[in-house]
Amino acid sequence: MTDETNSHRVGPLPKTATASPRLPLALTRLVWSMWAVSLVVAVLRLSSSESWSLLGVFSVDGLTVVMWVVVTFFSGIVHSYSRRYMAGDSALNRFFGTVFAFTLVVMALVATDSLVVFVALWLTMGLVMATLIGHVDSWRHARTAATHARRSFVGSSALLAVSFAALWWQTGATTISGVAAAEITPTVTVLVAVAALLLAAMIQSALLPFHTWLLSSMTAPTPASALMHAGFVNAGGILLLRFAPVVTTDGGFMLAIVVVGATSALLGKLLKTVQTDIKSQLGCSTVGQMGFMFVQAGLGFFGAAITHLILHGFYKAYQFLSAGSSVEQKAPGKKSDTAQSSGVAGVAATVLTALAGGVLFAVATGEGTEFDSGLILAGLVVLTTMHAACEMVRHTDLPASLRYGAVPLVFLPAIAVYASVYTVIEHALVGVPLVTAPTELTPVHVAVAAAFLLTYVVIESGVYRRSTRLYVALVNATRPAPGTIVTNREEYNEY
Structure with a gap:
């Protein structure tokens, strides 16, 4: 066993008579209240043809209210689940505060109209998720995974900044709506903008070859993984829809999206077949599903891509939160249920x-x-x-x-x-x-x-x-980043 003098971050519930922290309950109720308000706002927005804007920075359209409803619902599920799952964690309040902060950042991201604010929120979203990945900071594997993810997210944000700078240079617009309304013709500047935009979306959605940050993030608490796979990786699809008027200016751009999406969709499915643990299988499945979402966008059906990310979010959140009940023990040599000829x-x-x-x-x-x-x-x-x-x-x-x-x-x-x-x-x-x-x-x-x-x-x-x-x-392609692989059960340092 490991050093028992260390403070426990995970493990059995502590035997104490003190009351449980109030912050988790308060934030859980607040998130569910936000979901109820989002439903009301969605009904009001969808029944109105007028544009809602605030100070030229935020704009509420159909995508905004749809994502508000979805994000607050997923967040409410994760908050409710975490109250029991994370009980006993020495940083319980910090975990709930981080999850709630992530919810607020995503809600602001899908509503912002300013290019500068969008980049800032994109970066903040990544940094907050990296914090959740490395939540158990006393575990060096978690710290390494968080560092690896943080570098990926900073790179994605830098590419997004390059793309927006190129779009501003081409159109003179400083807002998403302004870029969408501008007349854009395929030029070298636009090509740079689209390429950087696509790379930023690929990194955030963990498409190949940028999938290692996702497969290295298994150190994250299960509720954080559910939030990551059901919400965070979907940001790439939202980005493509927001800038659909740009990526559709040339058929070559759309074909590029189809190709990169199809590559991840096909290889993600094959990568899943060589995984032996539940969370890694789900991670490879997410790589494939995000690829399929990109294919739908590349075919020109951005509404289908949003539909897919929503349905995938429900499915993957359920799969992660129920992952513990899916673990099986099989006797050595027992044949698995392989595909048989029909x-x-x-x-x-x-x-x-x-x-x-x-x-x-x-x-x-x-x-x-x-x-x-x-x-x-x-x-x-x-x-x-x-x-x-x-x-x-x-x-x-x-x-x-x-x-x-x-x-x-x-x-x-x-x-x-x-x-x-x-x-x-x-x-x-x-x-x-x-x-x-x-x-x-x-x-x-x-x-x-x-x-x-x-x-x-x-x-x-x-x-x-x-x-x-x-x-x-396939096994080599799914190898996580060095320092994030746990090979000895004592390295968990749970007790």
Whole structure:
């Protein structure tokens, strides 16, 4: 055991008769009150066509109120969960204060209209999250992870500052709305601005090759991880929507977003297959899901990207907060439930179900009915939802002969829910300059669609398991930063 004279940061609840701190309860109630107020503000804003602004610095539009509702809800869940999970921590008040500060910063970020203030809040958001990652400051692994994340976030903020400076040089505007209203033509200055903007978004959303800060952050308390994966990484999608009028000025910019997003979406799924612990699996899943969000934005469907980040936020928050109940112990040598061949009947049922889901999505949203990037969007939504449905059914106790018959019962309602939320979010983005801008189909789009389909088949068939070289490459790609890996249980220094 480690030195027992050290003060305990985590572990058993202390035996004390003193009352628990009041700050956690007060902040929890305050956050839930903010959520209720956000609901009222959302109803008022969405029923009004007038623009709300404050001193030329903040502007409240549909995206603002939607994110206020989502952010305060996630924050309320994390606050409520943390009251029990973090009980006994010697820095309990500091943890709750930091989580609450993060909530306020994000709420201000989605409302700001000033380019300078946006950069300042972007940096502050990153620094606050780095503080949460290194919350257990007596643990050197946590301090190292926080330092690594902090460097990434400072780099992202510097790139964002470069992008905004280039946009100001090109347009003369100092506000986001001013940039959106300006006539922008593809020039070298705009190219620099878009490239820096995309890199900043990639770092913040942990897309490859900038994913190591996320995989190194497993030292963060579970509630902080939930807030990180359900909220913080979504900032890249919000950034792309805010500056959609800029990134859509040239088809090459949009194709670049599709390519970088598809790369992370595909590799993130493969990286997940070599992980052995729950939190690392969830981390790789987030890398893939954020990539998919970028693909949706690159296809011109920014409303779909916002829909995805919201649905992913709900899913990933639940997954992290329930991660403890997902831990399993298996006897050595026991075979895991690997993918098995479904036979001709299973493949036929899957294909027919996917076609039915595609028709349902197209009818419900109107996307995929024209010969443009909407076809790719509908196909990718169907493919990823189908994969999730098959995974869910595979882990049930149903006999193998009945599993594929149960897939439509999971898949079709999931597609219907996705389409409904997408429609609602698109209508809710009142006042946002550009929400949907479908692009023409190109060979790149076809290649991306083929790559998604091929990866799906490879994972479902289990072919990738036969390559030792691929396995080693995937393991190396998911290696966290040096100094953040815990190899000895005594290094936790819990008692």
